[in-house]
Amino acid sequence: MLSVSDLKAGYHETMILQNVHINVPEGKIVGLLGRNGVGKTTLLKVIMGLLPTKQGTVSFKGTKWEKERPEHRAGMGIAYVPQGREIFSDLSVKENLLLGKEALPKSQRSKNIPEEIFKWFPVLKEMIGRKGGDLSGGQQQQLAIARALISNPRLLLLDEPMEGIQPSVVQLIQNVLVKISKEKGISILLVEHKLDVILSCAEEFYILDKGRMVATGRCDEINAEDLHSHLAV
Ligand SMILES: Nc1ncnc2c1ncn2[C@@H]1O[C@H](COP(=O)(O)OP(=O)(O)OP(=O)(O)O)[C@@H](O)[C@H]1O
Numbered sequence: 001m002l003s004v005s006d007l008k009a010g011y012h013e014t015m016i017l018q019n020v021h022i023n024v025p026e027g028k029i030v031g032l033l034g035r036n037g038v039g040k041t042t043l044l045k046v047i048m049g050l051l052p053t054k055q056g057t058v059s060f061k062g063t064k065w066e067k068e069r070p071e072h073r074a075g076m077g078i079a080y081v082p083q084g085r086e087i088f089s090d091l092s093v094k095e096n097l098l099l100g101k102e103a104l105p106k107s108q109r110s111k112n113i114p115e116e117i118f119k120w121f122p123v124l125k126e127m128i129g130r131k132g133g134d135l136s137g138g139q140q141q142q143l144a145i146a147r148a149l150i151s152n153p154r155l156l157l158l159d160e161p162m163e164g165i166q167p168s169v170v171q172l173i174q175n176v177l178v179k180i181s182k183e184k185g186i187s188i189l190l191v192e193h194k195l196d197v198i199l200s201c202a203e204e205f206y207i208l209d210k211g212r213m214v215a216t217g218r219c220d221e222i223n224a225e226d227l228h229s230h231l232a233v
Pocket residue numbers: 011016034035036037038039040041042043083193
């Protein structure tokens with residue numbers, strides 16, 4: 001679904017990512033781990049087209065991307081939930097959800113929220129008329145993920161969605177991610193700094209350290225001891 005190879009990218013003259021590669025197969029959850037500041041968000045921004053590549057390739061569904069803008073990439077089936085969620089506090093839950101339809105062709109932008117969204121996130125149905133700013137952190141995170149799912153993505157990029165969220169909501173979000181990857185074949189690239197979160201829902205992992213991929217493998221074959229030096233805060 002997504003393939004990144006030999007990627008170099010950064011901000012102005014400062015190179016952050018060096019020779020980065022990553023593959024996200026169709027319908028799989030891939031965890032991207034790493035300490036603070038190693039370049040995880042930078043990689044998501046490059047994939048989304050928010051930051052240019054200095055070298056290397058990003059391919060989506062077999063097509064190599066050059067300078068396609070983020071809106072174009074969203075229209076092709078990528079949805080990005082940035083760190084901090086970026087929901088609109090003054091808009092209602094429904095209005096926030098409908099913004100997810102902007103990535104769809106005009107003919108598919110009805111004012112209906114698909115029932116499956118409420119099946120995955122029941123609290124959003126209860127809160128549908130409330131302002132985004134009235135929601136708790138965990139509810140806002142569910143809203144941000146639901147808004148991304150409304151655009152019918154084939155690939156979901158999630159930047160630390162479990163950060164600062166209570167354990168019961170972390171569990172709910174993990175269950176939803178596993179369900180949508182299996183039932184709808186959505187691929188998910190999940191950025192996280194906690195290994196246990198990745199182990200409980202992802203099938204494959206990559207570890208980024210100082211802008212380089214230092215480890216990758218299957219989650220069921222992971223040796224946590226070997227990876228500790230790249231993850232300890
Ligand atoms: N807009 C920017 N301009 C210049 N440097 C930046 C910018 N955004 C991030 N950086 C730098 O790039 C490096 C990687 O940052 P990035 O946010 O990608 O790391 P991260 O792994 O996602 O960290 P965290 O887990 O804290 O979110 C850091 O040194 C950061 O200071």
